[in-house]
Amino acid sequence: MTRESKEPRTGPVLGVFAHPDDAEICAGGVLSKWAAAGREVHLLILTNGDRGSQDPSQDRGELAATRARETQDAAEVLGLASVRIGSVSDSELENTEEVRESVVRRIREVRAETVVACDPTTVFFENRYYNHSDHRTSGFVALDASYPGSGNPHFFPEQLAQGLETQDVFDLWLGWTNDPNHVEDISGHFATKVAALAKHDSQLAEGIRFFEEFLGKDAVGAGEKIGVEHAEEFRVLDLS
């Protein structure tokens, strides 16, 4: 099924992802494109990424601090309006009231019209590997926070008492999906996606060239479907 093309939205965007480098890999092209077009693009990362190392002597607190710095640097490259990182440990993300509260709060704070996340129904990628539990969970959290959470005054009414207003999310863009219905042209933004990812130095044991090659292959392959140089694929849900 292909999504009908509509007028592009111009309002604020919130990316909701599990780990500090997920947004760049999954949707760095479109986030950069929207920021360059003048949309306010915010990012909320739900875990601190403190297990992202194969070195048994790596201090996890130090790694979390390093990854927070890398994430700020990457956000600058993408042109993001803000980035926040949660305190949940890497691989311990659960779809709890507390986590949903933090996402609903951020949707309401930035007045997000569009939420970008990963498709929580993606478990297997062909027979090559399977999706990280935090990725699946972060996708479900993003869905549950977007609807019925953020637009309904009976969800977290204490936020409204603090001055926030309910916020309807108009569309959800889910990356890392096996069921894409939309191919987004990111020509001119692929280099920015890679440059942002390159800021996550702690995760680049194999070098940025490795990512540049496989992400490039994906982006060129997606681009061929709509006759452009580079693209990213999503399952887009129009909720409005």
Ligand SMILES: [Zn+2]
């Ligand atoms: Zn991840």
